[in-house]
Amino acid sequence: MxxxxxxxxxxxxxxxxxxxxxxxxxxxxxxxxxxxxxxxxxxxxxxxxxxxxxxxxxxxxxxxxxxxxxxxLAVSVGPGLLGKVYDGLQNPLPELAERLGFFLDRGVYLEALESEQKWKFTPKVAVGDSVRQGDTVGTVPEGIFDHRVMVPFNFLGEYTVDWVADEGEYTVHEKVATVTDAKGGKHDLTMVFEWPVKRPIKVYSERLRPEEQMVTKVRLIDTFIPVALGGTYCIPGPFGAGKTVLQQITSRNAEVDIVIVAACGERAGEVVETLREFPELTDPRTGRTLMERTVIICNTSSMPVAAREASVYTAVTIAEYYRQMGLNVLLLADSTSRWAQAMREMSGRLEEIPGEEAFPAYLESVIAAFYERAGRVRLHDGNIGSVTIGGTVSPAGGNFEEPVTQATLKVVGAFHGLSRERSDARKYPAIDPLDSWSKYEGSVDYDATEYARDIVFRGNEVDQMMKVVGEEGTSLEDYVLYLKGEFVDSVYMQQNAFDEIDRSVSVERQRHIFAILMKILVTKFSVESKEEARHYFNELRQKFLDYNGTEWMSDDFKSLENELEQQISERASGADEHGEKLLKSLTTEHSNA
Amino acid sequence: MRKVYSKIQAISGNVITVTASGVRYGELAVVSSRHGESLAEVIRLSEEQVALQVFTGGRGISTGDEVRFLGHPMQISFSDNLLGRIFDGSGRPRDNGPALEENMIEIGGPSVNPSKRIIPRNMIRTNIPMIDLFNTLVESQKLPIFSVSGEPYNQLLARIAMQAEVDMIILGGIGLKYDDYLFFRDALEEGGAMSRTIFFVHTASDPIVESLLVPDVSLAVAERFALKGKKVLVLLTDMTNFADSMKEIAITMEQVPSNRGYPGDLYSQLAARYEKAVDFEGAGSITTLAATTMPGDDVTHPVPDNTGYITEGQYYLRGGRIEPFGSLSRLKQLVNDKTRPDHRALMDGMIKLYAAYKESLEKKSMGFRMADWDNKLLKYGEMFEEQMMDLSVNITLEEALERGWEILADCFEASETGLRTELLKQYWPRQEETA
Known part of the structure; x- marks a missing residue:
């Protein structure tokens, strides 16, 4: 050496x-x-x-x-990754704590996967079978998944199975198969192998368009600015606007198989919440604890900066590994700005010629390459798996014009911009509904959501104008438009993360209540005065909020829905033609579905 | 016996370069010149070239001066003898007391394993209503006090030092005005808190390099006391001076500046200090309050901006008061449900009404007609500012809650407060009205 x-x-x-x-x-x-x-x-x-x-x-x-x-620089991949808490170099932190106590002393590296644990192996190949990289040799149960033991991804060409272990219990380092390459060389396979973190895993037959939606159960995201499985999105926002809370909510509720949380250069306190709470929370989809579908890569702000740079790669490599099993994986990186800063620090020490704000000139291409590791792919066996990447960005001074935000915006498919004004006004999630955008398709018809968004936009304009000319100078029609915009915001775009029911809303329910919301938006109401209009909308809003708090399809839900419908029809006098058409297509879509 | 080198090859600002061998990164050396001895720290190694940062500065150092390497990094003595004492940034006494040399510990140790951290759970009482009632300070929290130069942030820190319910205080002064240093010393002596306090003070007239050591020295000592089971409160003032010193050194070292001249690792450097705040399970804790002045009252300036991303909320000090808007203790939710059942509701309710008061005030200043409700709000706002927000108010949380109810009852009908009926029934001071 x-x-x-x-x-x-x-x-x-x-x-x-x-x-x-x-x-x-x-x-x-x-x-x-x-x-x-x-x-x-x-x-x-x-x-x-x-x-x-x-x-x-x-x-x-x-x-x-x-x-x-x-x-x-490589990570070990194999059964037993799920539920683990690693630092940026795949050192298991709880095991380090057992050995070293409170502090992270230097130079101690532990094995990433437990070497003692036995896994129940079921062979999937027979002697004489021809295999290649990524093919399944056998499976072991890991949580609710069948974890595939695969031919290592760096095995190029065709191999013949020489020997395979019988069904039984083995540790990760025990031999489970032997394969012969074209030249007659023999290779032993175990359940674990290494893969260099900076090289994407590309063992699939084709990359597909990200067409299927990734449900986050946050209404504002799923309906207006959706994310697709295999897609990418970013969440920039100033400090205190709720980036990390939004990531935590997503990590709990997202309808995916596996979540990788990469806490990159952020507060340790926030990771602690995830660490302490996930083992206690149940995943509604599986009935097991959330921890069993989660891997945490944690390199907090006070840990060495070079490992921070590695941590996002460690995370994405583990995500890609599970994608090879036909699973949908979500990678949440918080925050990519800290990762970019780590690059800046190294670039400075190398005395490279600095780019904007002293970030290295290759910042954009590195960020692009990272997000491009997301994607929905068809594997060699025909199964489909995906890696979705959601990264937060912490722009200096909350100004989105800075290099990291701009480089990220160029490559992502959706932008969820957080605003200080909304978080100051306690409007959560504090995603700005007008500035944010998505290139993916959502749970509700695009034209209808744009119709609603347009009302919020125009309502906001009326609001701005009213600040100058006062309520007196505003026409009743404009005033109702303003109330409608506020209504969409308060009953649909805002969501109460502390409410048992409201915190996670299924797509089915989103479609259902969006139709009712649309009905209110397209209806022309007969009101005589602004006072009356405001009073009417206040009542509607109260009812809708109560309705949001009831269990889906419970008796309360249905009776409140009836009351809402009644309240609408009491004052209805005609409707907006274009809107009504959209509403009709929404409701027929419903009954067809 | 370590070798002495007597050929300094370059002197640039506070950084000197000597040719030496067997030197380790981060090691200390003593530079002896005509003006006395100074410690220096190795900050760069390149073959035989050793760059050192001289704590007392490069002024007056001659190329013929002697450099003697000590073979260990920066250390500070740790024992109970530190209590009640005053030191400078390098750990030398400032108070005419004896120098301490037993049980030396290294500073700037490794970070705490995140999986050993626990969710914070204890409130720290300060008897300042704007903190206790509205933005509770929590054990192991790290919070900056954002303010403009000239605001009484040092007075606020001194009061917290005297009153906070902790076992001991470590006060780290960075670029402190000499008067402010004397003020702290006298205030704590008069308040009888000196015996539980340790000072590490770098004043504005001291060499700049020493200011960089103050947070590390303070936190290293705090960490040892916390591990021995002490609840330690670390007060740092002012962290903007710390960042500015870093900027100065970085520029001298010809590092590429990132934002307004600050080095690219400003965030990591600040985070390494703030993240020392911790609650050791089964032992003590470190809580950090750090005054951070905002140049030009601009919160997007790199120092407050990076700080805001690191800390768990912030206190804004404006007009001599802790502003209720913008100030936020992100951990208060973890503790304020265990104090008194009316704490959270009263906190939210009073702030909402204070926000309404601000609107009425604006309306008034624009010459709009004042309705009955506006007049009530105006009365409320004045009482709130006088009896709650003023920094001289010194009452326990329970007294503050009682006073809150009194103020509300003086200004409003029970039904106008927007508080839940059951709370009003229990706490409204004039029960005949709620009936």
Whole structure:
């Protein structure tokens, strides 16, 4: 193996003189007393390699030994990932705590998967079968899934199965099959293998368009700015606007098989909530705890910055691995700005020519490459799996014009912009309904949602105008428009995350109540004065909010719906023609469905 | 015996470069010059070239001065003897007391394993209604006090230091005006809180490099006390000075600046300090309050902006009062349901009415006619500002809740408050009205 000697230290970057071959992104270990600190090669010039150290560098001296591993930075994939809490380099944090106590000491690396645990293996191939990368050799049950034990993704070409283990219990490191390559070389397969984090897993027959919706059970998102399975979206917002809360809600409610939470450079306190609460919460879809479908990658703000840069790649690699099993995986990255800042720090130490706000010039392409790892794919066996990526962005000063937000907006399929005004007004989720957009198809007909959005938009204009000319100077018609806009916002776009029922709304229910909302929007009401109109809409709103709080299709739900319908028809006098057509197509779609 | 080097090759600002071997990153050295000795820390190694940051600054250092490496990184003595004492950023006494050299500990240690953290659960009482009642401070929380220069943030910190329900206080002064330092010292002595306080003070006239050490030294000592079971409150003032010192050093080191001259790792550097706030299960805790002045009252300035992303809420100090709008203790929900049943409702109700008062005030200033309701609100707003918001108000949470009800009853009918009937029945001071 190649060795080297330290010739420079600058922050978390060291310069090393190497005595042999060395690869970009290769992992090396710097000796420091009896400890070895993990590092990664980030630049090579002649026999001089620049490495980022994934630990604090205090105490490293000149001429210290460096050992290179010959491997790229990789994660171990295999059964037992689900429910785990890792740091950015796939060190299991609870196990580290058992060994080290309160603090994360340097240079301690533990095995990512439990080596003692036995898994019940069922073979899926027979001796003589021909297999290739990604093919299933057998399965083991992991939680509610059949975890596929696959031919490692770096096995190129055709292989023949020489031997396969009988059904039975094995640990991850026990041999479960032997395969022979075209030249007659034999390879043993276990349940676990390594995959370099910075290389996308592309073992599938084709990439598909993200056409199916990913349900988040947040009305504003699902109806107006939907996300697709295999799609990408970003959530930029100033501090305190509720980015992390929104991510937490999504991680609980999203209708996907597996959620990977990448807490990247954020507060440890927020991860703690997930850590302590998920094992207690039940996943309504499976009846098991939420933790059983979750992997947490946690590299909080005070942990070493180079590992932060690695953490999003660790997360996306695990997501891609589960996609190979035909599962729908959601990756939530909070926050991609901290990841970009980690890149900026390294770029500064490398003395690269800075781009805008000192971010490296390759910022955009790196962000694009990361989001492009999302996608819905058809696997070799015909199954379909997906990785959806949702990343928060923390723009400096809450200003969306900064480089990270702009680079992200170029590549994502949906934009959920959070606004300080909405969060200050306690309107949650604080996503700005007018600025945000999505290129994906949602649960409700697009034309109808645009109709509703248009009313919010025009209502908002009336509101702005009223601030100047006062209520007196506004026509009754405009005033009703304003009330309708406010109504959509308060009963549909806002959602109470603390209410048992309202916190997660099924698509079925969204369609149903959206039709009722539409009815209110298209109806022309006979009101005599603004006072009367306001009073009427206040009553409607109260009723609708109560209705939102009732259980789907319960007696209360139905009776409140009746009362609502009655209240509408009492004052109805005609309707907007275009809107009525949209409403009709909505309701016929319903009865057909 | 460690070697002494007597050839300094470059001196630039506070950074000197010497040729030396066997030096480790982060190691300390003593630079002896005609003006005395100073500590220096290794901040860059490149082959034999060692760059050091001199704590007392580069002024007056000559190329012929001696540099002696100590073979260990920055350390501070840790024992109960620290209590009641005053030190500078390098840990030297400022109070004519003896220098402490036993039980040296390293500063800037590793971060806490997130899986060992627990969800915060205890309130810290300060007897300031705007904190206790409206934005409760929670054990292990980290909160900045955003204010403009000239606001009485140091007075506020001193009061919190005297009254907060904690075992001990560590006060880290960064770029503190000398008068402010004397004020803190005298205030705590008079208030009798000195014996549970440790000062690490860097004043505005001290060398800039030392200011960078203050948060690390304060937090390293706090961490040790917390591990011994103490509830520690760390008060830092002012973190904007800390960030500005970092900026100065970064520019001297020819680092590429990112935003308004601040180094690209400003967020990580601030976070590493703030994230030291923690509640050790089975031991003590660290809670951090940090004054952060906003240049030009601009919250989007890099320092308050990055701080806001790191901390768990913020207190805005404006016009000598803690503003109810914008101020937020993000952890208050975890504790204010366990104090008194009316706490949350009264908190929300009073703030909503205060917001309505602001609207009425605006209407009044624009010359609109005042309705009956407006006049009630105006009366309420004045009482609220005088009896709750004023920083001189010094009452317990329970007294503050009682006073809140009194103010409401003085200004409104019970039904006008928007509070739930059952609460009104239990707490409304004039029960004959609710009947």
């Amino acid at each position: 190649t060795k080297g000697k330290v010739i420079g230290v600058n922050g978390n970057m060291i310069s090393v003189r190497v005595d042999g071959e060395v690869a970009l992104n290769e992992v090396g270990y710097v000796a420091l007393g009896d400890k070895k600190l993990k590092s990664e090669v980030i630049r090579i010039q002649g026999d001089r390699a620049e490495m980022q150290v994934f630990e604090m560098t205090g105490g490293i001296g000149i001429n210290e030994e460096v050992e290179f591993s010959g491997e790229l």
